[in-house]
Amino acid sequence: NAGVTQTPKFRVLKTGQSMTLLCAQDMNHEYMYWYRQDPGMGLRLIHYSVGEGTTAKGEVPDGYNVSRLKKQNFLLGLESAAPSQTSVYFCASSYSYNNEQFFGPGTRLTVL
Amino acid sequence: GEDVEQSLFLSVREGDSSVINCTYTDSSSTYLYWYKQEPGAGLQLLTYIFSNMDMKQDQRLTVLLNKKDKHLSLRIADTQTGDSAIYFCADPYAGNNRKLIWGLGTSLAVNP
Numbered sequence: 001n002a003g004v005t006q007t008p009k010f011r012v013l014k015t016g017q018s019m020t021l022l023c024a025q026d027m028n029h030e031y032m033y034w035y036r037q038d039p040g041m042g043l044r045l046i047h048y049s050v051g052e053g054t055t056a057k058g059e060v061p062d063g064y065n066v067s068r069l070k071k072q073n074f075l076l077g078l079e080s081a082a083p084s085q086t087s088v089y090f091c092a093s094s095y096s097y098n099n100e101q102f103f104g105p106g107t108r109l110t111v112l
Numbered sequence: 113g114e115d116v117e118q119s120l121f122l123s124v125r126e127g128d129s130s131v132i133n134c135t136y137t138d139s140s141s142t143y144l145y146w147y148k149q150e151p152g153a154g155l156q157l158l159t160y161i162f163s164n165m166d167m168k169q170d171q172r173l174t175v176l177l178n179k180k181d182k183h184l185s186l187r188i189a190d191t192q193t194g195d196s197a198i199y200f201c202a203d204p205y206a207g208n209n210r211k212l213i214w215g216l217g218t219s220l221a222v223n224p
Contacts, residue, residue, distance in 0.1 A: 004154075040120070042216035043155075043200070058211075090154055097211055098142060098204035103154030 002026055006091050008106035013081045013111045021076040021107050024089030031094045032074040033058075033101065034066060036069045036087040043090070049074055050097075114138045114205045118215035125223050130188040132218045134201030139163075139182060145202040146175065146186050150216070155200060159186070188220075196222045 017063040034046040045058030049068040148158040168175045174187040201215040
């Protein structure tokens, strides 16, 4: 039982490049989330999904897109990376919105 | 809007008790959560309390809930250097866009 996994763990991009972060969970959870964590700003929700084929915007969705084609996977895309997107990105999943969220180990992204 | 507030930093000496405080605005939640984030890792659920309880004790952890004041606290007895981490309070919001409302996290430093 791997829980929540994220790939890659680290990435360096140049401004304007694109990339996709992959999150996978093996707990059959309906809800999945993408957060970013920046010093002094806590966790900010980027996008989330309440089930396969659904996505919704969180607090800071601009510059990001997501897809949930399969229940176990939640992809976060950056179409044209900007230095302001330098952050640590966490994926999480849960059975429902008020149940425990299980977090992945994070992806540290640097945009030069 | 709904909000969760925590102080950002706490420093204690090894062996002392630590008390981390949190205030929240949404009082309809069934649970309230405390998560722990160790350096370089994702968040993990530390403990939770049902909203119909005033206190929960789990080994060195004591959670106190004052519903009237919408105040939650986490007490760690005999704090150890391994308790150094960021502690997040989280409140499930049952309104539109159901989600967890996160505090900014309290960074606990334990000094030998």
